[in-house]
Amino acid sequence: MPDRRITKSKYTADRGIPGAFEGETVTRRRFMTGTAHTAGAIAASAFLLPTLGFALGPIFEKREESWQDVGPVADFPDDTYVPKTISIASGIGEVGKSTVYMRKHNTDIDGPQKDEYDGFIALSTRCMHLGCPVSFKSAAQRFICPCHGGVYDFVGRVDGGPPVRPLDRFYTRVRNGQVQVGPRFSVNQELHRFSPRDPGEPLDGVGQYLYPSRPSIRKIPNT
Amino acid sequence: MPKLKLPAPPLPPGFPKPAPKRPGTPKQKPLEVAAEAGISVVDWVDERTSLSGGARWMMFRKVPKGTNWFYTLGSATMFAFLSQAVTGVFLAIYYRPDASGGAYESMRHVNDDVFLGEFVHGMHKWGSSVMVILIFLHMARTFFFGAYKYPRELNWIIGVVLLILTMAMAFTGYLLPFDQRSYWATIVGVNINGTGPLVGPYLSDFLRAGPEFGATTLSRFYAIHMMLIPGIIGALIGAHLYLVAKLGTTAPPWQKLPASAIDAEERA
Helix, strand or coil: CCCCCCCCCCCCCCCCCCCCCCCCCHHHHHHHHHHHHHHHHHHHHHHHHHHHHHHHHHHHHCCCCCCHHHHHEEHHCCCCCCEEEECCCCCCCHHHHEEEEEECHHHHCCCCCCCCCEEEEEEEEEECCCCCEEECCCCCCCCCCCCCCCCCCCCCCEEECCCCCCCEEEEEEEEECHHHHHHEEEEEECEEEECCCCCCCCCCCCCHHHHCCCCCCCCCCCC | CCCCCCCCCCCCCCCCCCCCCCCCCCCCCCHHHHHHHHHHHHHHHHHHHHHHHHHHHHHHCCCCCCCCCCHHHHHHHHHHHHHHHHHHHHHHHHCCCCCHHHHHHHHHHHCCCCCHHHHHHHHHHHHHCCCCCCCCHHHHHHHCCCCCCCCHHHHHHHHHHHHHHHHHHHHHHHCCCCHHHHHHHHHHHHHHHHHCCCHHHHHHHHHHHCCCCCCCCHHHHHHHHHHHHHHHHHHHHHHHHHHHHHHHHCCCCCCCCCHHHHHHHHHH
């Protein structure tokens, strides 16, 4: 290829442009073109950036930690689950409600109680394959998902089918004799707590790094 | 006196040519007067816009020998899109994107009470499947006829983007009736998006407008479904058609070259 670079001087005065100043390198035509483009870009970003932020804002919104009463301590056995309804999104009525399966902590099944949030076990009904609702089948002592056949054992660990991690859990605590359900957290196959993830995102191995948690919603510190 | 002259259509052999009117023919019939009025309106617009040149460039193209019914699949897809656009606009007259029951109730109203409501809703619902099927047939035609090759690669790429946008339309539209099937299918679909490594969680948060399916998820899907994507699809269909008109269509692969063309190729 022939060298097609322009070997003209960078000074407008040397190129004989009429009205050139001493030491001037930007021609007026280039300056005007650049000014018009910059003005256009500023005008466009004046409506593009706010609308983009407007659409993306909810991703980074911090959510308040909320605790909901689900019933007195005596409601919960330690050898089977009772379904309770909690609200996970406000302002949309029935659609914002979800079922949690709850029981009392059982040292024989769950080992020693970890902390004050571990007194009651609250399992989310969201299947960890793609988010369908699982239900507890007491005859099988298992959680079954109707969509793609995910099966979880009594403590929510994956027993079969496509789910990638055990059922999510909720923090629980007791206040004034009432059991309260708090924020959701995710667990890996060893039932270690992680910041909440979405279904379909494994937490074993490199999973926790491939699927980062939201910067705005974390598990309760030191739990 | 109209100045606009459209090119005479090619007539099959043996077909009598319409005889031009002899000068001094007396008295026009009312039909002719009406036609004349129409032509002079078109003429007025054309004199100020020169649109007839563009229309002639777009419509009166040479097509290769062997062009057959398979070449209509693209137009069929476009008509499916137009049907979706029109029925969609009219469904929007009745639809309310309200997650706390209003959306379902408004679609129940359309289906049960509104005159022809179930029909228009059905056209939109089944038409979406028709459009997806037609796209794949059109794509298969392009692939098997080798019509994606130079210089038409860019048109193939635009077509793939249109396919993806149509899929996004099908996905966002599925939620809008807001019944149990819509709701759970969208939960599953958003979570499939979330399984993409690194960006997946953010993508599903963007679709849901937050970590859970919430009050604004439905309106977000509605806005994407009826404003954002249709605009982009319309613009890209324009580009797609422009390239078709500019580059022309290909002959089917079984079409033999005429002997003279083969000779010229061998000499070259």
